[in-house]
Amino acid sequence: MNAPASPQTTRWLEAFTAALAQRDPRAVAELFVPDCYWRDLLAFTWDIRTHEGREALSGLFSVRTSDFKLKSEPTNTPEESWFSFSTAAGHAVGHVRLREGRAWTLLTALRTLHDHPERPVHALAREPDLGVTRQP
Numbered sequence: 001m002n003a004p005a006s007p008q009t010t011r012w013l014e015a016f017t018a019a020l021a022q023r024d025p026r027a028v029a030e031l032f033v034p035d036c037y038w039r040d041l042l043a044f045t046w047d048i049r050t051h052e053g054r055e056a057l058s059g060l061f062s063v064r065t066s067d068f069k070l071k072s073e074p075t076n077t078p079e080e081s082w083f084s085f086s087t088a089a090g091h092a093v094g095h096v097r098l099r100e101g102r103a104w105t106l107l108t109a110l111r112t113l114h115d116h117p118e119r120p121v122h123a124l125a126r127e128p129d130l131g132v133t134r135q136p
Contacts, residue, residue, distance in 0.1 A: 016028070065085050
């Protein structure tokens with residue numbers, strides 16, 4: 001099912017973006033329900049970590065973020081949405097599920113690194129030139 005982003009998820013992402021830009025841990029925490037989960041895959045913590053509850057979110061705000069955009073990826077309900085954003089290290093994606101207007105679960109994942117972009121698929125398909133030639 002492809003449910004468009006609701007005004008509620010749009011408002012949440014705007015508030016989340018603003019709170020991160022202000023580096024205000026209290027404002028960020030208020031955007032989450034008390035029994036929330038934030039699973040981060042390298043985007044904010046440089047490791048794979050799940051933070052459970054508002055109190056566990058305090059160390060996640062030192063990363064500079066920008067360019068938050070809702071994506072038109074399929075979701076199950078209007079209370080959830082995919083989005084993309086950038087960090088100083090690279091491009092990332094996120095998925096949020098809301099409960100009563102606040103984040104219940106949040107997934108953030110770094111997808112690419114600015115300094116080490118992916119090589120095009122056609123470049124990967126070639127065999128590397130190792131300087132060895134076969135003799136007939």
